[in-house]
Amino acid sequence: MSEGIIVVPMPKWGLSMTEGTIVEWMVEEGDEISAGEEIVEIETSKITNVYEAAVSGKLRRITMAEGDTAPIGAMMGIVADDSVSDDEIDAFIEEFEKEFAVLVAAMEAEAALEPEIVEAGGRSMRYLRMGPVVAEGEEEKSEGDPVLLLHGFGGDLNNWMFNQPALAENHIVYALDLPGHGGSSKDVGAGDIATMSDAVIAFMDALGLQKVHLAGHSMGGAVALDVALKHGDRIGSVSLVCSAGLGAEINGDYLSGFVNAAKRKDLKLVAQQLFADESLVTRDLLDDLLKFKRIDGVQDALQTMLKGMFDGGNQALVLADRISELGMPVQAIWGAEDRIVPVAHAEAIPKAQRHVLDGAGHMVHLEKAADVNRLLGEIISSS
Amino acid sequence: MSIKSYREAVNEAIVQEMRRDETVIIMGEDVKGGMGGSAGVDEAWGGVLGVTKGLVAEFGHDRVLDTPITESGFIGAAAGAAATGLRPVAELMFADFVGVCFDQIFNQAGKFRYMFGGKAVTPLTIRTMYGAGMRAASQHSQCLYPIFTHMPGLKVVLPSSAYEAKGLLIQAIRDDDPVVFFEHKMLYDTTEEVPDEPYTIPFGEANVTREGDDVTIVAFGRMVRFANKVADKLEAEGIGCTVVDPRTTSPLDGDTIIECVEDTGRLVVVDEASPRCNMATDISALVSANAFRALKAPIKMVTPPHTPVPFAPEIEDLYVPSPEKIEAAVREVVGYS
Known part of the structure; x- marks a missing residue:
């Protein structure tokens, strides 16, 4: 060259x-x-x-x-x-x-980059691993502990599609399908945050990941927080993206609408609430969601989680007053136009570690990928 | 998720339902090996086009039944088995053979629930091959789904792709009413991404496979592929086509069709069935009665001519509605003034 x-x-x-x-x-x-x-x-x-x-x-x-x-x-x-x-x-x-x-x-x-399945905690867990690209014969070089990305309610590892490759330029990055989601087992136990965090730890154990940096979106943020509070020594940093777990309010109509929508046009109205720019809700995005929702066991899993985490349109687990107990760096990243979790919940995190991005909704990591990638990269490299 | 053919998708739907529910059985001519085979070649065939291959090895001879060439007998037996507690998936090898067992289907299976005041259910699935293009001549190439659609009490399903086939067949097997499931011979080798897990696609819910502003194309079964192809080609020229795959002709998602025509103002219906009293006439009547004011051009029907399916390959190819004929119809309604 x-x-x-x-x-x-x-x-x-x-x-x-x-x-x-x-x-x-x-x-x-x-x-x-x-x-x-x-x-x-x-x-x-x-x-x-x-x-x-x-x-x-x-x-x-x-x-x-x-x-x-x-x-x-x-x-x-x-x-x-x-x-x-x-x-x-x-x-x-x-x-x-x-x-x-x-x-x-x-x-x-060569086979394309494919997600893999690991048996962990009695479930099949699907994940996608990406790392810095290396020439044949060379050893993979990466900075510090790996990164683990946790999607939100009804999502899957593909939600990080604009983030995982960018982070993987310098780090080994895992994106996980939480129980009940994507290609992982549809058994969600009690359907609460604790079930999810237990599954995350089981996944880390199964892959031999002693310590990771966590980034969690929405429900995945509450899971990240719960894991960090219970297993602080195994978490290098926590990035909470439009996160649950920081206040009681949540858009209950969105949640029940998502679970109950069976037709494309109903789902479209629901999914549009995720974005500041509603035109991002494409036919393929809706097709993927519908295909996921049709799979055996998904409907039951979603209903169980809805009840276990967000019964009556309120978040069951609020950890906002325990943030100070965390020993590792924590940041909040929010879309200013988030219509699912109030942006005010970011205030649980000290101002210096709080980043509210204009022109983005709940899917801030898709809508403002470059900014989110920079913020994730910074906290990971500095801790 | 992996790439599967329509044939593999149908096979996987049956296998997964047989694993999930032991009352699911399959029966039909040559579904395991062929009655004419010698001992030990039970698995030689798996149906004439290999769709049920491998089933007898997993589920045994009690749940995978080869029947005599007597549709009147085994379709009737399947209806009775359904009414008395099993969930049979019977294969009527070619839809063209329905003539000899139609009473069992529409007068018996299709009417049990009604005649017994709702006290009987008939969870029967009849899989059947249909459609022209295989050089199989006029007794093995027809599209007889309008006849079944005509009969109250039957559900009629026309999967247009591998993904659709698996989800709709699992739905059919779990349905408590008789379902006639039409598999187009020319689709068996088509492939696409199909989830490995079981999943269901509800009946009576049309799939809008393309969105455009100028014309609505309603197409069935294999014709959905042709319509998509035409829509993709014309999009490059600035002609926008909405393509509607109703998935099931009974129940029919008339609302989606009407809504789409209200948006586009023009309708082309593509139906491989003979042109009189087929789905094209049915959809045309539905739209002209319910969306008359939205129409900017006469409705155009693309169908074969009113003849038997020809045997000569060149004439058979002329007979089947082609992408070229669909494209010409779209151009005609768009150009109408």
């Missing part, structure tokens, strides 16, 4: 993303771009999202036009400063395209 030339690659968002289509470039060839700047809108079969530049520099080339579709990792553009000549860039692009064709063939030959 040539000195000073950086490829802007087609990102991979989520398990099922194999390719993406350029919807719109928000910058032009020749523009100076900076890391974190929104530069291009990309559509996948699941969702449309804005790609934020990973590096700063001059965007010398745009190699994919609006409407073009390419596999993940493909070159969308080139960042290089003016000291690099056009000829060098042309030669680089030619070389890259050759190598990329080989890489794509190799990736297709």
